[in-house]
Amino acid sequence: MTSHSTRRIAVFRALYLGDLLLAVPALRALRVNFPRAEITLIGLPWAASFARRFHHYIDRFVEFVGYPGINEVDVIPHRTRRFLAEQRACGYDLVIQMHGSGHTSNPFALALGGRATAGYFEDCCLPGEQDSREKLTIAAPYPHDRHEIFRNLDLVSLLGCSNLDPGLEFPLFDENRAEAAGLLKKLRRAKGPLIGLHPGSHSPARRWPVEYFAATADYLARRFGARLILTGGPGEEAIAQTVDAHMQTRPLDVAGKTSIGGLAALISGLDLFISNDTGPAHIATAVNTPSVTIFGPADCRRWAPLDQVHHPVVQRPVACSPCSYWECPIDHRCLRWLSPAMVIKEAGRLLERNLHSSRTAKYHKDSAHHVHTGMKGGLYPETGRKTIPCDV
Numbered sequence: 001m002t003s004h005s006t007r008r009i010a011v012f013r014a015l016y017l018g019d020l021l022l023a024v025p026a027l028r029a030l031r032v033n034f035p036r037a038e039i040t041l042i043g044l045p046w047a048a049s050f051a052r053r054f055h056h057y058i059d060r061f062v063e064f065v066g067y068p069g070i071n072e073v074d075v076i077p078h079r080t081r082r083f084l085a086e087q088r089a090c091g092y093d094l095v096i097q098m099h100g101s102g103h104t105s106n107p108f109a110l111a112l113g114g115r116a117t118a119g120y121f122e123d124c125c126l127p128g129e130q131d132s133r134e135k136l137t138i139a140a141p142y143p144h145d146r147h148e149i150f151r152n153l154d155l156v157s158l159l160g161c162s163n164l165d166p167g168l169e170f171p172l173f174d175e176n177r178a179e180a181a182g183l184l185k186k187l188r189r190a191k192g193p194l195i196g197l198h199p200g201s202h203s204p205a206r207r208w209p210v211e212y213f214a215a216t217a218d219y220l221a222r223r224f225g226a227r228l229i230l231t232g233g234p235g236e237e238a239i240a241q242t243v244d245a246h247m248q249t250r251p252l253d254v255a256g257k258t259s260i261g262g263l264a265a266l267i268s269g270l271d272l273f274i275s276n277d278t279g280p281a282h283i284a285t286a287v288n289t290p291s292v293t294i295f296g297p298a299d300c301r302r303w304a305p306l307d308q309v310h311h312p313v314v315q316r317p318v319a320c321s322p323c324s325y326w327e328c329p330i331d332h333r334c335l336r337w338l339s340p341a342m343v344i345k346e347a348g349r350l351l352e353r354n355l356h357s358s359r360t361a362k363y364h365k366d367s368a369h370h371v372h373t374g375m376k377g378g379l380y381p382e383t384g385r386k387t388i389p390c391d392v
Helices: 017-021 024-033 047-053 077-088 105-111 129-135 148-157 174-184 210-224 237-246 260-268 279-286 340-373
Strands: 008-012 038-043 060-063 094-097 116-121 138-141 194-198 227-230 272-276 291-295 313-315
Touching (some): 008 024, 008 105, 017 047, 017 279, 024 038, 038 047, 047 060, 047 260, 094 105, 105 116, 105 129, 116 129, 116 148, 174 260, 194 210, 227 237, 260 279, 272 340, 279 291, 291 340
Parallel strands (some): 008 038, 008 094, 038 060, 116 138, 194 272, 272 291, 291 313
């Protein structure tokens, strides 16, 4: 694909926050390779705000209205027909199916009538799928074992994109920071680390037990003097309240009280974020806040942060995981057998590292001060040679 002949691009990804954040590197690569193209995101209603935030990669947002076989939106036949007619009239030069393996999404992408259509396909086709697979202009077998970030980057690399940086990002606006600052005013003033805990998840199967979150929070408050914040999206207020009810320490509960941008700004100011495997966990990675992500039924090889040093995951391997159940049909062992001690170990390691880094930074700051004042230590003012510190 040449950038000069490709003027209008549609990207289909009608999914949720974490899914779109892990597509940002691919969107960034598209923008670099097609700098003059109008890039349209076709997504779920909530993603309109996502498109505005990432306006440097996305020029236009179109709300997905449903298509047979795609479960995210109920299908109303006449509405779908009208939508397809409107989208065909846009005259897309390229449609990119970035909505899974293509089993149900390739027919939709092809129905948009683009001059070229790119996407993955399943190696084993069901009856009727062979036609849509053969009609794809640019295609590759769906790589089940690839991390989601690299799976998206691999797809756009087929289009000639070469700037394949896998780093995440989340732009913050002034109003986001102001929103977060307003919420943090309600928190007690103390020197302890700020720790956020996110006990909710879109899928019930991905929720670590609330009593485990409470036990972890109380321990971190006792051990580190932590100030605790419970986060959550709309509809997750009851989950956060239940965690609060199980706790001995009183947290600041902001569940359901933040915009996505406000939540991201709040997370960016934390010393640690502990979360289920859900969208805000990826925000923590994007804003470079140390985090621990708790994995249950999802495949951490596909969804875990790439930087396992600053963003470790905790998982208890069981025979039935990974799985795709919305709610666990048995005893939820993948998460119930994952003890608070396992999460506390990783959280403590990150907090101790941050504490050590702060002490080291203070030492270097003091050393620089000694140079200017002629005091002993740090650098010898006369020679600039380094002294060896006795302790840090």
